[in-house]
Amino acid sequence: LFIVVQALDQTRLAVISPDVNSENLLVLLIPLVFIYGVSFFFTLLDQMKLPAPEWRYVVAGAFIIVSCLPMIFTLLPPSISPVSFPPYYPPSIQTISRWMKPNELVMSDVPWAVAWYGQRQSVWLSLNAQNDFFDLNDNYKAVNALYLTPETMDARFLSDWVLPHNYSWGSFILQAITRNQIPPSFPLQKAPPGFLPEQLFLSDWARWEAPQQPPP
Template sequence: MLTQYSFGFLFIPVLIFFIIYGRSYRVSSVLVFALVFIVVISPWLARNIAICGKPFGTQGYAIIQETSKFSDNALDRELRPDFSGVNRVYLDDLAKKLTVNLHKILTDVLPGFTGNWLAAFFLAGLIIPYKNPVVSALRNFIILSFVTLIPVMALNQTWLSTMSRDVHSENIVFWLAPIVILYGAALFFILLDQINIQNQLIKNGVLLFSAVIFCLPLLITFLPPREVPVAWPPYYPPLIKQISGFFKNNELIMTDIPWAVAWYGKHQAISLTPDPKESFFRVNDVIKPVNGIYITQVTMDSAFQTKLLKGIERFWGKFVIDIINKGILPTGFPLKYAWSDVLPDQLLLADWERWKWAEKK
């Protein structure tokens, strides 16, 4: 919950579960659960309010990201976001976002979110009554969780969901995958027992064959050709670490992958501003001097027509094209030196030729 606020929406199915199945302890269960929930999250929310004035920080704005007002990562890169006009198109945008993302979740995510075919057995098991009331109650809780998490996931998806198609932090239905697999396996064994195979050797063979089939998606990943466990482009940890080493600990890097610079390079970084002019100098002159700009394929491989020419990256797109093709920097731009070793795949600008100093070391 404290690292993934969407997890807090499970409060709803848990509350309903206690109301339905609490029996004589219904009221006390609901009160204790609500009290524990509030006690656990309150200090963290108070801390967020003290730091930024918002209980959920920037995550509270996820619902309006990927709308007509704030497409892609525009909101995350704004220093002073303009929320005027948001209320006017709010409901229409939310309805469109919900519909589009629900379609993607139902057609792309749910069919393969467990990584194997046991999810199909779970779906079939929804119409089968279990003798054990506890097992039935837990299955109903899973259904309630799906009903809650799917629309929450649809409304809270941001540009992060487009960077990694299948596995990403916003794919919250993955939380239910382990228990869905358990219920799918349970139904499989129930059906297998109905066949009533007398020969134990044959029964073991059926189990082994079924296990191989269920695990086939995993097993195939171990077959050649082996994939390199590096997400290049744009991430190459040794290069990111090397670039971060060009700068002192208290110096600031502006980049389109600040999370990677912070993680692999262990260096402070900030996202690219909306443009290399006014908003850049607002950071450089007012907040903190920018000592380097590191632009990767996240920006440079963007769709040429819809992003680099007309979209969110049009200002940085022209900036990069002018530097690589013409060697031209905007007038008065403070970072005048480019590291040729990463060109033309990436672009590193600095206030002086720091890489030469690093080579001498």
């Protein structure tokens, strides 16, 4: 039953980060797996015919070393970068967060990263750049900035950018990159240098030209 629930509980978060995500319910079974595994090991150890009782400590020590090998190999050089880019790049997120005030809203395709690394209010990217965006912007809370990562910028060209309707984010990005133009009706028109083509940041005014706020 638990495996069935795990399978039915999958969303896009499981696609973005298949190994570590909040939907990995099987992680709740890890304590039971450890208890069962250790009990099973000592059951086998009691059944082993060893030359002397002291050999039990040798076998147990070897078991512990083998169990720790994955962690040991992880700690050995070359070290793995803690930055999971793409799509997450904390320096960029912290930079744009310093441009925003705590009560302002950022729309992003990785809102959890903006909230975690930047300590700023963030909402998930709307379904399209027209009706859904303006419904949120006009009726709930004004969107002061848009931050897109390779999660969206590196999407499939044909199926995600060309085939969808004209108001999709794909066509929005395509127009911004190829024509260097933002749709006139879109409220976020200002873009700082240095983000394209891997990332896109749009704001309601040129915040990067103002004095920097302290880090969040």
